[in-house]
Amino acid sequence: MRLKRLTTTGLVTTCAIGLALSGCSVKDPEAGGIGGGGGGARGIKTDVGVTADTITLGAMTDESGVFKVLGLGITQGNQMWAADVNKSGGICGRKIKIVPADTGYSAEKAVPLYNQLKGQALGLVQLIGSPILAALKKPMVNDKMAAIPSSWASTNLDVPNVVMVGPTYDVEMINGLSYLQSQGKIKNGDTIGHIYVDSEYGKNGLLGSKYYASKHKMNVVQAPVSSTASDLTSAVTKLKGAGAKAVLLTTTPAQTASAVGVAKAQGLTVPFYGSGPTYTPQLLDTPAGSALLSGQFLTDALMVPWNSTVPQAASIRSQWTKANPKGEPTFGPIQGYVFGLVWGQILLQACSDGDLTRAGVLKAVQKVSVDTRNLTASLDFTYPGQPSTRAQFLMKPARVPGGLDLVQPQAYVSQEALSYKTPFQK
Template identity: 35%
Template sequence: MNGFRLSAGAIGVAAMLALTACGSGKSVDGGDETGADGVKHGPGVTDKAIGVGMITDLTGPYAPLGKSISQGAQLYFEQVNKDGGICGRTVEPQVRDMGYDAQKSVGAYTELEPKVAAFAHFIGSATVGAVQDRIAKSGPLTLVLAWSPQMLGSERIQMTGTTYAVDVINGVDYAVEKHGLKSGDKIGHIYVEGDYGVDSLAGSTYAARQHGMTVVEQKVKATDADMTSQVAAMKSEGVKAIVLSTSPKQTASAVGVAAAQGLKVPFLGSNSSFAPQLLDTPVGPALTANFVVMQAASPLSADLEAMKKLAADYTAKYPDATLDNGVMAGYTTAAITGDALKLACGKKDLTREGIIAAHRSQNAWDGGFGGTMDFTDVNQPPSRETHILQPDKASAGGLKIIQEASASENAQKYEIKIG
């Protein structure tokens, strides 16, 4: 998800709320108890229940995905509870909408932090960034749906898949192989300001340099809707491919404008750039013809039993909802959270430190969703592999695999810089 710089007012609110929380007398390091079953537990856990938080976007620019993410996670925990819960306790999901606003994220985190054992998801680099120091210092295990390298380095914060930059490197290497890009060519990159765009641009710049190519870059704001001038600039420069690290609506504009202007080049979209609803718009045919998505996670259409069951269960639970990548993302991060809780239960330690230690002990998590993730190194993403996906209206979630997950040589050797 893309981000934005906090205003002085937002920083002030964050600081004030942080001081309020610190002065509340609630300590994540103190107050641990041992239940009647001999299980130690900390904040968010009682003898009967485990609180799990979700901070999402239900009213902002990523609202469609945010809804799917939250519903996917709620489906997982509902199924867990039907099977008896975790450690003999009912899991109680608590969802808060922050509308992709940093100040609202601070408020949501401040409210939920004392009440939950973990955050099954927290959407957005900038929104997580508003409370990142607090999470890193004393917060619970937090699964973030943000792929900036700034999310690395803390045992308490866990991204899934890989960084924006690594996805883009794999995508550019795919374009070189499949579309014949060569030394001396130019590739375009339209990217939204903030961590999302900055790290994606780092990836395209690195990959282009490895192939003797150059990048024509165009930065846009999250609120920009019309990509006409950006596409015109790309056309005038004679680019051979265009990377899009944008919102879905911006992607639709860029691909649609290019089709109208007769610019027939491949488009490579970062993992937050697409929503299947776009296939029902006039730009749908152009997306199907010239656009691919670079994404670490398997799509809903993957030939995996776990994915087929998820699609069927979600459709049964939410018959009027759209199947999209948010469903898979929410369910998967919930499953990662659930597995950490189960492992911690096995150690009879549902304190925050116990849950985090259990989670970080896993070096090959799969969950049946394809591709393994290593959670043991806090300074590295859990994977460097990327799927190449093509929009397809007939496929579950609107995407089909055209290249299975893999990590190019350039992606493997790319040095990820934290901070």
């Protein structure tokens, strides 16, 4: 018996060593990704995620966590864009393939998924969630991976890998205050309340409101909340007590419902202005719905609303409705499509530079300005560290598909927003 065990151990050891020495490793450092070699079609330089006939882009999305409403819509938009591109012959002679990866809004799950995607994809057409961007930012810089995040804190513009589409939170708040003042809702010297999630998102918005207040001798009363706090009664009571003439929100949609609903219950009738992520059409079915529809609440978005008359928006709408006859539309599909258009322009630039490597893509980003077929204001990525646009579409909640209507047809940009210096502006 003793002998048997010894033999077994010996066997195990021999096997392990034998396995190790039996020639070369099975692992390719960037397995699966290297296609087309150095040459590829038409002598274009490539590395990961590009073969002779396909360009693969990853989408780090959320299909099962707290942001699944957003994640699903954006991914659909990404895929619609890819389908449209492929129908018209692709980019650089290659088809676009999108590989979605569901993080469930968890940084732990995102890390292995990113490690898997980085062996397959040239870049990321979508990246949802600030905890996930935080966890991946350094690996992305190391891997020269470019990504379009679905978060807009200007404090993340310190690296060229973060390709931010649309105005940043600080700029949004500046424009919002400027609009309220232009409408005579607030005046110089007023007290403004700002309820914000105590995170990169909310703090970036606060940067904007403080800047505008400093230019107009306003006083900002701050009410920080944590991202999961859902009952904002105390925050609203505080701002009411401080005599706020307007309330800014950089919060989650659930918090918007709570704040606006509580304000109504407490008889606080001042205007509310929320950043883009504060609103989803689903809020109209909450008890705060009537208050939201009363015109007290305004918000904005980087792109036109769902029911827009812009032809490209109409085309997205009809495609989406055909695929999802019973679905409730959000702003996700149009946003995802815009993200795709930006990537398309970057890829075209990299292609004409003859360099479809990751490094080539990063260089191409800083050369492009993108015409998004009127879905957004024109986007300009040639100024590193600055938002790609400082204009936003002002919106009000409405009982229409998508839940939002334009306040005015053209994008709004204020003088203060143009003169504001973002943290990493050079």
